[in-house]
Amino acid sequence: MTTPAPHTKAVDAPEVAAYWAERRRYLNRIRMIPETRQRFWREVAIYLLRRVLWSFGFFPVFLAFWIPFVMASFNPVVMASDLIPLLEDFVNSNPEVQATTISSLLIAWASIGFFFLVFDFVLTPFKSPYEYEADVYMKSWEQLNHDQLPDKV
Template identity: 75%
Template sequence: MTADSTETASASPANTSSDAALPAADVAAYWAERRQYLERIRKVPEIRRRYLRASTIYLVRRILWSFGFFPVFLAFWLPLVMASFNPVVMVSELLPLLHDFVNANPEVQANTLSTLIIAWLSVGFFFLVFDLVLTPFKSPYQYEADVYMKAWEQLNHDKLPDKV
């Protein structure tokens, strides 16, 4: 190691800490402004209505998708796959099961229906959990705050220190 590299190595930690302090202040100012803006817009009735409407639509869509589409899709897709994608074979295999169900006593029918309902609900809840995780809710408050903060950055760009 030469003397020049020793001097730059010893000088770089001081520069890094002073450079890191400025962006930390910028980040703190950014998040403080964002937090204040979110507090202000939470009181706006129009955005509150938009939030309630968006959250209701989000939940209804997730529930319909999870309990409506996936169980129905699996109920038809799995037998079709097991029948090698031949609907005639699928129907010929399922007709005796349907005939046995119709001819069974009421206790067996009730047991079969409760098993199908439990299966439907378990598949629906399984897909609902994963659907809620994979497609998180996008709040109108966060969208408004993002738009505001982009404008805030543009207005305060000349006040912020130069970035390295």
């Protein structure tokens, strides 16, 4: 049987329930405000656009240039002299080989993009403006009801 530390105060369930009930009431109230709803959808769109641009725009392009640059020992002249024969071979090849090469590059680009997109969603979750508003409101609510609440809510 474990005993609580002497400096901690037991949290009463009704006080915690009052906190979460007030938070739920406030969230339900602000979800009805059209400006907050508009801001929520705008922030969802910005969040998704930012994640997609990072995952499909920056990371695959960065890797496509960084890996050859590293392999060329950070010497752009060596990198160019290695890549020019590959580009000449591509231009001089028949259309089927060009189509296969382009589709392979697109598959590689999409797979790298989806890989980074999944981890980007995990590492940077969406922060709802509703939750932010509720956090601000609940901090002021805690200060107003400080004498009725436990130390850690």
